Structures are given as structure tokens and as C-alpha cells.
Amino acid sequence: MVDLFLFGIFPYVAVVIAVGGSIWRYVRNQFTYSSLSSQFLEGRQLFWGSVPWHYGIIAVLVGHLIGVFFPAGVKAFNSVPVRLYILEGTALAMGLLLLVGLVILVVRRSTNPRVRMVTTPMDMVLLALLLITVVAGIGVAIFYRWGSAWFVTTATPYIWSLVKLSPDLKYVASLPVLAKIHAVAALVLIAVFPFTRLVHIVSIPFAYLWRPYQIVMWHRRQVQ
Amino acid sequence: MDVRAQLSMVFHLDKCIGCHTCSLACNNLWTSREGTEYMWWNNVETKPGTGYPTLWEDQGKYQGGWMLKGNSLTPRVGRRLGLLTNIFYNPYLPSLDDYYEPWTYQYQHLFNAPLGEDQPTAKPLSQITGRYLDIEAGPNWDDDLSGSSVYARNDVNLAELTPLERESLFRLEQMVFFYIPRICNHCLNPACLAVCPSGAIYKRGEDGIVLVSQEKCRGWRFCVSGCPYKKTYYNWKTGKAEKCILCYPRLETGQAPACFHTCVGRIRYLGVILYDAERIEATAKVPDNDLVAAQLGLILDPGDAAVVAAARRNGIGDDWIAAAQRSPVYKFVKEWGLALPLHAEFRTLPMLFYVPPLLPVIASMRDGSYDLAEAEFFGRVESARVPLKYMARLFSAGNTETIKRVIRKLLAVRVYQRAKAVGDIAEERVAAMMAEADCTAEQAEQIARLTSVPRFDDRFAIPPYHREETIEQIEQLMRHKGHVGFDFNLPLERGL
Numbered sequence: 069m070v071d072l073f074l075f076g077i078f079p080y081v082a083v084v085i086a087v088g089g090s091i092w093r094y095v096r097n098q099f100t101y102s103s104l105s106s107q108f109l110e111g112r113q114l115f116w117g118s119v120p121w122h123y124g125i126i127a128v129l130v131g132h133l134i135g136v137f138f139p140a141g142v143k144a145f146n147s148v149p150v151r152l153y154i155l156e157g158t159a160l161a162m163g164l165l166l167l168v169g170l171v172i173l174v175v176r177r178s179t180n181p182r183v184r185m186v187t188t189p190m191d192m193v194l195l196a197l198l199l200i201t202v203v204a205g206i207g208v209a210i211f212y213r214w215g216s217a218w219f220v221t222t223a224t225p226y227i228w229s230l231v232k233l234s235p236d237l238k239y240v241a242s243l244p245v246l247a248k249i250h251a252v253a254a255l256v257l258i259a260v261f262p263f264t265r266l267v268h269i270v271s272i273p274f275a276y277l278w279r280p281y282q283i284v285m286w287h288r289r290q291v292q
Numbered sequence: 293m294d295v296r297a298q299l300s301m302v303f304h305l306d307k308c309i310g311c312h313t314c315s316l317a318c319n320n321l322w323t324s325r326e327g328t329e330y331m332w333w334n335n336v337e338t339k340p341g342t343g344y345p346t347l348w349e350d351q352g353k354y355q356g357g358w359m360l361k362g363n364s365l366t367p368r369v370g371r372r373l374g375l376l377t378n379i380f381y382n383p384y385l386p387s388l389d390d391y392y393e394p395w396t397y398q399y400q401h402l403f404n405a406p407l408g409e410d411q412p413t414a415k416p417l418s419q420i421t422g423r424y425l426d427i428e429a430g431p432n433w434d435d436d437l438s439g440s441s442v443y444a445r446n447d448v449n450l451a452e453l454t455p456l457e458r459e460s461l462f463r464l465e466q467m468v469f470f471y472i473p474r475i476c477n478h479c480l481n482p483a484c485l486a487v488c489p490s491g492a493i494y495k496r497g498e499d500g501i502v503l504v505s506q507e508k509c510r511g512w513r514f515c516v517s518g519c520p521y522k523k524t525y526y527n528w529k530t531g532k533a534e535k536c537i538l539c540y541p542r543l544e545t546g547q548a549p550a551c552f553h554t555c556v557g558r559i560r561y562l563g564v565i566l567y568d569a570e571r572i573e574a575t576a577k578v579p580d581n582d583l584v585a586a587q588l589g590l591i592l593d594p595g596d597a598a599v600v601a602a603a604r605r606n607g608i609g610d611d612w613i614a615a616a617q618r619s620p621v622y623k624f625v626k627e628w629g630l631a632l633p634l635h636a637e638f639r640t641l642p643m644l645f646y647v648p649p650l651l652p653v654i655a656s657m658r659d660g661s662y663d664l665a666e667a668e669f670f671g672r673v674e675s676a677r678v679p680l681k682y683m684a685r686l687f688s689a690g691n692t693e694t695i696k697r698v699i700r701k702l703l704a705v706r707v708y709q710r711a712k713a714v715g716d717i718a719e720e721r722v723a724a725m726m727a728e729a730d731c732t733a734e735q736a737e738q739i740a741r742l743t744s745v746p747r748f749d750d751r752f753a754i755p756p757y758h759r760e761e762t763i764e765q766i767e768q769l770m771r772h773k774g775h776v777g778f779d780f781n782l783p784l785e786r787g788l
Contacts, residue, residue: 097782098507098508099506099507099530099532099782099784099785099787100785100786100787100788101510101787102509102510102511102530102531102532102786102787103510103511103512103513103531104511104531104786104787105511105512105513105526105531107381107382107385107387107513108385108387108388108513108516108526108528109387109388109420109528110387111381111385111387114381115381118380118381119380119381121380122380181421181423182388182420182421184421185420185421185422186528186529186786188786188788190788263788264788265787265788267787268510268511271490271510273376273379273489273490273491273510273512275491276372276375276376276488276489276490277372277373277376278372279491281367281485281486282481282482282485282486282495282572283485283491283493283494283495284494284495284496284497285494285495285496285497286496286497286498287496287497287498
């Protein structure tokens, strides 16, 4: 019953809140979309926290997505033990890297008096959620080894069953509790996405790579 | 020829008395909110000095402006992809401590303190954290050369001076300083704009004012390091960049910007200039030595029939062309050649020009005191107390010939006026100096008039904006009937 709610219903609720909420916030008040960087107030600790955190989380997220989109490829890659060790080792290293970054960020945010002035309650909620997700994820990686191998036979088909609107709970039913905590915390993160500073993710400025250097705006259309 | 109009400024440094009234006017109007207390969109700094934020001119530290490598012009903070890889931590961002931690005083304590032996004091409190603050620096900590051994001596513009020249500059009897008021330069090739990952900064086509869209800004902070003048600021509270808006709401209603309007020394001039937008990129790539000449070359003669025709073709109204024709800026910068851009070598093509200071009076010394009996009351350009090399670093991208020409002309006008008013300078000498400076008597009269006794309307030639017409193209006015305005309908509060 709990499984049905957490893995059969909640994912849809989370995604609807995330998409709807983000659009609502964007349309209603774009002014609140910002990286809300506090580097200006404190830079040294931020460097050791933000850089490992961001690069680590990007690598790990991309890893998860590869597992979801290319399960066959991952299986084939892992068929040679050495390659499996390298993949798992890299993933764990990235996980530990981002954990170190995250811990530094949490410490910085709770101890630096300047940074505390720009800390909202939601920031602390978000950091707690991230910490739970990350610690559970690393726990899974350590205690239930070769996650990259079993991820593609459990999580991947489960996620695709969600996409096909017929959630198949048999894939997640037998998962260890730690993995379930990891998944549920991640779903909660998706649900709170629009109400946190996480919205800065949707404003990654890819367009900067090709826009012209100068921008001129006219009130009147220019006479040709 | 792609003619565009630009609101441009001239600051006459000889007239600046360093009173900071401009800074306060601006601060009262725009930056007295939480998150902006430390910002001085307009600030006045003492030169030699390290300025605000400390060492802002040192692009080795902050990587502002453009870099010319061969024929390619790129922002110093990084090319596109390289810049984005630094997005999680900008290594060239000035921190709050490079400006100063803003503070207020615990005034209430003066009233609430319990009865005691001593007078109660109002201790300083940080405006960021609200805690007691041990004040160690402020925006004008080095005003009038105070702490010169820490500040003035580290002025990066002194780098090219010989040790002897530097020492003589700081010898007590010869100490010398002047003020530079600084606002956003509203550049033709703005680097803050070029490095904005969100594309939130833009230059207004009609008047060239550079603005930050508060809605599009995502707080990536590259504009702060990208601007070589450090005139874009990060609002730590809202997580958005803010900068001088040249008081466009005032301009659009025919008023001079607050800092201009309140200027006690009346050093500021504002007017329209017409320039050729087609040549911006080519001009920004000219070698340092010719950079100032090339930049001034962009500015077109608003009296030229071909320029006027091209301006009309580009949709510039006759009233704007007329404003350009009576622009005091055009006179100072082009007609008389007296005003120069600050640090043209940053290659942003700044549109704020400075008449370099003659003061302290170029005078000769004898036995440690001024020699007033000598025939050459104003001395010679070469014997200037502030070394020309220093002035050239500031105002002519290192080209001493350019600055010499300007100072020679300023001197000639002075000598001409003194000869006329006091009559203690020989006519031949006046004539020789005027000829050397390539200045006619008529021009000297005009310069003297606009410098010393200009009226309000002479200093500010503000073109009519007709905002009531242009706004109709982007807004349906009737839809807003009864509303308070066209701006934000929600409070500008920090996001969650």
C-alpha cells in the first residue's frame, strides 16, 4: 500500500507539481528566477563547496540518465568486469566528491554570518533533502554493489513503466530500503523544485554559446 | 554609415571639488535599499589612489574589458565556453570586502542607554549582518590622499613612472591629487553586456543607455567582473545585477540625471552625439596608441549634411539631430578636442569623457615656494606636477602626445583669459601659446564661457524623448487605465 502511494502515485504528483509550479513561477514572477549566488559575500568556502558539488552532481545525474536511456549499452559495457569496476569506481568517486562539496556548502550556510543573512528556511529544507538523497545514494553504491548493473534491470524498466502511465511496482518492490529512501527523496526534490532555488537549473544559459556579443534594443522599429 | 544617437557625458575635472554630492544624490534616489547599500553607481575617487572597489583598474586581478589578440577581440574573463565553465565559481569576482562592508550606527542606544558615568556612544553596525562592525575600510577611505602609503602608492597607473618620479609625487611639499567622479560609461562596446550569460543586459538603441533587465538576470555575476570600470554591481539580497541607469526616467521627462543636476562644481555636461555604429568593432581593435583618436573618429559631425541625412534615414528625429547640434559634449570632445575617455585601453569605447585637470596650477617652484614673480605664471606642460605619463595612462591609453595637446590647449585658454582680464601676460606669449595649441581667440572665448559661466541649458542639452509616443508601440495604454504604472506589479523580493 505504501509502495503503491510512493512509487505508483507520488511520482506523477511530483512531476505535475514540478512542471506546473515552475511554469507558474516563471510566468508570474520571473524576477525570482536567479542563481541567488552568495559568492559575493563569501568566496573561499564557496569555491571548495560549489565547484565539486556542481561538477559532481552533473556527472552523477548524467550517469543516471544514461542508465535510463541506454540500458542495453550499459549492460554491454559492464559485461567486461574491468569496465564495470572502472564505471563503479568513477561513479563512487564522483558521489563522494559531490558529498564533500555539499557538506562544505551546508557548513558554510549554517555558520557564516553573512551567508546566513541570505538563507531562507527553504534553503535549509533543500540542503537537508539533498543530503538525504546523496547519503542514501552513496550508501546504496557502497552496500549494494554493482548498482550500474542492477539499476538497468530495476530502476530503468520501472521509470519507463511510469512514462507509459502503467507503473509496474514489481521492479521496485524488492529494492532495499536504502534504495527506496534514495528514490523517494529524489521524488520529493522533484516536487519541491519550483519552490526552491533549484529553479536556476532551468536557466542554464546555453544560448550564450551562440548569441552575438552585443545586444541593442529599440523602442521603435528601425526605419529601413 | 549607420548613424545612431548616444547620450554622452563630459566631466570637467578642473572644476571638481570632490564634495560627493553627486554620489549622495544618486544613492538617495536609487541605492538606499537592502542589498544595494554598498553600491555607489556614482562615486568620486581621489587620484592617485586605488579607487572603489579597491584596485578596480587592475585587470590582472579582475579581468575586465576586452583583450585584443591578433585581430580577435574577446572578453578578458573568457571566451564563451570557457566562461561558462566558471559559472559555479567566478574566480574574478570582486567580493564585498573589495568594496567595503556597509554600516550604520546604533543610534537608538543614544536614547535607550541606561543612566551611567559615561556618555553613550552609537557603535557601528554592519548593514549586512546587523552585528557590531570594526570599520576597516570604506568607499572613500583614501579621500584626499589619506592613507596614501597604502592606497595612492599602489595606484596601478603609477607603474610606468620611474622610482624618482614616483617619489617626487609623494614628497610632502609636492603632494598632488585630483578627483575623478565615475559613473557607468554607457559604452559603445560594453563588456558587461558581452559576458552576460543570460543576455539580460542590453543597450537601448535610441539613446545608448546600457541597462540590466531585472527579469532576465539570473545572477551569474560575470558582468561584475566583465565591466573594467566595476560599474555593474551584484545585489546580494535579490541575487540580481544592478547598475547606473543614467536616470533614464528623469531623462525621459526632460530632467538631467540626479548626479548631473546636483553637481555643485557644475563640472558635468550631457548631450547627444551621433556616431557611426558600423565602425564600432573595427575601432575597438585599433592598437593602443591610436585608440583614443579612433574612438573620437567614431563621433560624427552633426552639422554635416551627409550625417544628418544618414541620421534621418535611421529614424533619428529632427529634434534629436537639433539636440546633437547644440550638444556641449560634441563641443568639448570633437570641436575643441579637450575631453578624453577614461582608460580607452579597456576597449569598451566608453561614452563618458573627461577634461583632464590642469590643477594643481602648473607652477614653477623656487626654494620650496611657488615662484609667482616669474613671467610664466602657469608654467609649462612639461613641468606639470602630475607626470604626463600618469595622465596618459588614465586618459589616452598611454599616448602622451594626445594628453599634451589637450593640456596645452587648456593652458592657452587660461593664459588668453588672464591676459584679457588681468593684462600681465605679454601679447606675444599669448599669441605663441594659442598658435601652438591650435586655438583661435573665438574658440578660446567659447571654451572659457562653457567652462566657467554656463547656464543650465548650456550644460545639459537633453533631447525630447516623446515617451508618450514610443510607449504606445509596446504597451496598450488603455489597458492600464487606473493602474499605478507600467513597472513590476509584484514586490521585488528575493526568490525562495
